[in-house]
Each structure stands twice: as C-alpha cells, then as structure tokens.
Amino acid sequence: xxxxxxxxxxxxxxxxxxxxxxxxxxxxxxxxxxxxxxxxxxxxxxxxxxxxxxxxxxxxxxxxxxxxxxxxxxxxxxxxxxxxxxxxxxxxxxxxxxx
Amino acid sequence: xxxxxxxxxxxxxxxxxxxxxxxxxxxxxxxxxxxxxxxxxxxxxxxxxxxxxxxxxxxxxxxxxxxxxxxxxxxxxxxxxxxxxxxxxxxxxxxxxxxxxxxxxxxxxxxxxxxxxxxxxxxxxxxxxxxxxxxxxxxxxxxxxxxxxxxxxxxxxxxxxxxxxxxxxxxxxxxxxxxxxxxxxxxxxxxxxxxxxxxxxxxxxxxxx
Numbered sequence: 417x418x419x420x421x422x423x424x425x426x427x428x429x430x431x432x433x434x435x436x437x438x439x440x441x442x443x444x445x446x447x448x449x450x451x452x453x454x455x456x457x458x459x460x461x462x463x464x465x466x467x468x469x470x471x472x473x474x475x476x477x478x479x480x481x482x483x484x485x486x487x488x489x490x491x492x493x494x495x496x497x498x499x500x501x502x503x504x505x506x507x508x509x510x511x512x513x514x515x
Numbered sequence: 516x517x518x519x520x521x522x523x524x525x526x527x528x529x530x531x532x533x534x535x536x537x538x539x540x541x542x543x544x545x546x547x548x549x550x551x552x553x554x555x556x557x558x559x560x561x562x563x564x565x566x567x568x569x570x571x572x573x574x575x576x577x578x579x580x581x582x583x584x585x586x587x588x589x590x591x592x593x594x595x596x597x598x599x600x601x602x603x604x605x606x607x608x609x610x611x612x613x614x615x616x617x618x619x620x621x622x623x624x625x626x627x628x629x630x631x632x633x634x635x636x637x638x639x640x641x642x643x644x645x646x647x648x649x650x651x652x653x654x655x656x657x658x659x660x661x662x663x664x665x666x667x668x669x670x671x672x673x674x675x676x677x678x679x680x681x682x683x684x685x686x687x688x689x690x691x692x693x694x695x696x697x698x699x700x701x702x703x704x705x706x707x708x709x710x711x712x713x714x715x716x717x718x719x720x721x722x723x724x
Contacts, residue, residue: 455567459621460632460639477631479568511567 451483453513454492462509467491481513531722535668538580539658541612543625543698545569546651546674560706561671561714563655571655572625575616578692580656582670584608608672608712610654610698615690625652626696628677651676654698654713664721672700672713 449469456462456475463474466488475482484492489512496509548569551562565571585607591600617623620632620639630642657669675698682694702711717723 457567457570458619458634459570459572460634463633463635465636478570479566 450486452486452489453481454484454489454510455479455481455513456509457507457511458496458509464492464495533660535658535660537658538577538612539656539668539670541574541577541580541610541654541656542571543574543652543654543675544571546653548653550653550671550673554707558707559710559714559716560673561655561669561716563653570621572622574612574614574622574626576614578613578615579694580610580612582608582610605702605712607702608700610656610670610672610675610700612696613692613694614696615692617691617693623693625650626677626693627681648676651701652698654700661719664719666719666721667717669716669718670713671716672698673703673706673710675700 456478459478461475461477463472465472466485468487468491469485471485471488473482473484473488492510493508493512496507542563544563544565548564548566550560551564552560554560563571584605587604587606589602590598591602593599614626620634620641624630624632624641627643628646630644632639632641634640651674654672654675655669656671657667659665659667661667677697678699679695679697681696684692684694700712704711
C-alpha cells in the first residue's frame with residue numbers, strides 16, 4: 417500500500433507500509449496438554465524424561481516444582497518407591513502440588 | 516530374720532532389669548529446619564519431621580555405633596592438700612559409626628562431605644571439593660527396645676557436623692563400608708541451657724506412668 421504525502425511540495429515522499437502479518441492459529445490437531453505440578457522430594461538436581469511423552473523435565477533441588485504433562489505423571493510418581501535396608505518403605509521422588 | 520545385704524538405708528533409686536542391645540537407627544536433617552517438637556510440652560526440642568525442602572536422611576545399616584563426649588578437665592590443685600576438685604566443661608558430644616549402605620547418593624554425599632547430587636537417569640553424580648564448614652545437622656538416633664509395646668529410647672543432638680576423615684573399606688567377600696563417620700554435636704546457643712547439646716528421650720508406658 418502506498419501513501420503519498422500531501423504536504424511535501426518539492427519532492428514526493430512515498431511511505432511503504434509493511435504488509436500485515438497474519439499469525440496462524442494453532443495447527444489443526446494440536447490441543448493443549450494438561451499439566452500437573454510435581455514437587456521433588458529428594459535432595460538432588462534431577463533431569464528426567466517422561467516415559468509417555470518423551471519430554472524432558474528438570475528439577476533444581478529438593479522442594480522445587482515443575483509442571484509435568486499429565487500422561488507422564490503416573491510413572492513419575494512410582495519412581496523411587498522401594499524397600500529400604502532397615503525395613504521401611506521409601507517414598508516417591510515426587511508429590512503432587514495442589515492448585 | 517531379715518536378709519543382710521549391706522544395702523544403704525532410706526530412699527534408694529534402683530536400676531531396672533531392662534537391657535538395651537543392638538544399635539539405634541540414625542537419621543539426620545538440615546539444621547535449618549525446625550525440630551518436630553520445638554518445643555514439646557516439657558520445653559524440650561527433639562524429633563525430626565522431613566519436608567520437601569529438608570528431607571530426613573536415614574543412615575541405613577549402621578555398625579559399630581558408639582557415643583562419647585569430649586571434656587576439658589582441669590584439677591583444682593592446692594599445694595598444701597593436693598587435688599581438691601576437678602573442674603569439667605563439656606566441649607561436644609560425638610556419635611560415631613560405620614555405614615554399609617552406600618546408596619542413594621543423596622544420603623552418601625553428606626556423610627562424605629561431598630557436593631550436591633545431580634541425577635540424570637540412569638546416573639547420579641556428586642563432586643568432591645572443599646568441605647563446606649557451614650553445614651550443620653539435627654541428629655536423631657532411636658532404639659525401640661520393646662517392639663510389641665512400642666517402648667523406645669532416643670538421642671537427639673541439636674547441632675552436629677560430620678567431622679574427621681572417612682575411610683571406605685572395600686574388602687574381598689565382605690560389604691564395602693564407610694568407617695570414621697563421626698557426628699560432632701556442638702552447643703546450640705538457641706536452645707535452653709538445660710539442653711544445649713541435645714536431649715535423651717525414653718518412652719515406656721508400662722514403667723513411666
């Protein structure tokens with residue numbers, strides 16, 4: 417689109433406007449994935465991959481919270497549950513953080 | 516005829532016919548966190564409660580557990596009489612043990628005075644660098660001596676640090692072990708004067724009524 421300036425007498429100035437950029441909507445077939453906030457209960461800096469989605473998640477230390485895609489939550493909650501040497505049952509690496 | 520025993524007269528505090536055996540289970544937690552009883556109804560600070568930020572660490576498979584104290588001892592010497600008295604000052608308490616459980620690293624690294632643990636499946640790693648001298652712990656060691664009644668004896672140390680050099684023994688045909696593990700418990704000036712270093716606890720409903 418070209419706009420001719422009416423105020424310039426000696427020379428004509430032409431202002432070029434960039435065509436509007438129309439952002440595409442979300443690609444067909446992609447829907448937002450629900451996430452669940454998981455709090456790390458272990459004293460480690462943890463990086464792990466979701467077994468279902470293949471996404472990589474990172475926790476910076478004990479008490480840190482990271483959103484996790486819902487399909488990965490169940491398997492992550494089973495992580496770390498095993499019998500300790502002294503008979504007690506260790507707890508999961510994670511706990512779900514309420515809304 | 517009365518039995519002649521040579522016992523003293525009057526009010527006598529006898530000892531009970533209960534004998535403790537085997538080591539207590541030892542736990543520790545970052546000193547930054549509050550104790551579970553902070554304080555309890557009797558004014559004592561003890562027991563641990565783990566949080567997501569400050570978990571309680573268990574010392575699995577401890578062996579050769581012992582507890583001792585370090586005192587400054589000075590005699591009061593009178594040149595005309597000799598030693599009339601001995602003045603003592605408690606410097607610290609120590610809980611010493613060997614551990615035969617190595618994993619996970621999040622427990623082991625503190626025993627070895629190591630660094631933060633990084634975990635990227637399937638590995639865990641931590642570095643050995645300079646000792647962090649600002650790291651203190653609550654320590655809680657409990658021994659259940661009647662598992663049916665739930666009677667137990669516990670020792671709680673308020674402010675302890677892993678001190679001294681460790682040794683990792685790797686013998687043939689026997690489990691690896693970390694020896695030289697020492698918790699040194701210092702006076703905690705934030706606690707009342709009657710429990711500067713720690714607290715001894717006993718729970719026994721059949722005897723303590």
